[in-house]
Amino acid sequence: MTDYVNVQDAKTRLSELLARVERGEEIIIARGGNPIARLSALNAPPPRELGFSPGGQVPASFFEPLPDDELKLWSGE
Secondary structure, three states: OEEEEEHHHHHHOHHHHHHHHHOOOEEEEEEOOEEEEEEOOOOOOOOOOOOOOHHHOOOHHHHOOOOHHHHHHHHOO
């Protein structure tokens, strides 16, 4: 996603804009509505790992339907 920011906003919010760029966004800095600079990361952000499962693998049983008694518990019945 590319966002346009005027120079004054860029000066005021530089730390926030840099954090967004680190997450993979691109920022265009404009003066008087005319784009003058592009703020983008030097390196691509590292790939995210699945954090709740060792090795990032989810067992096939995870996708099986829940039994009716457990579904009732989740729905509040």
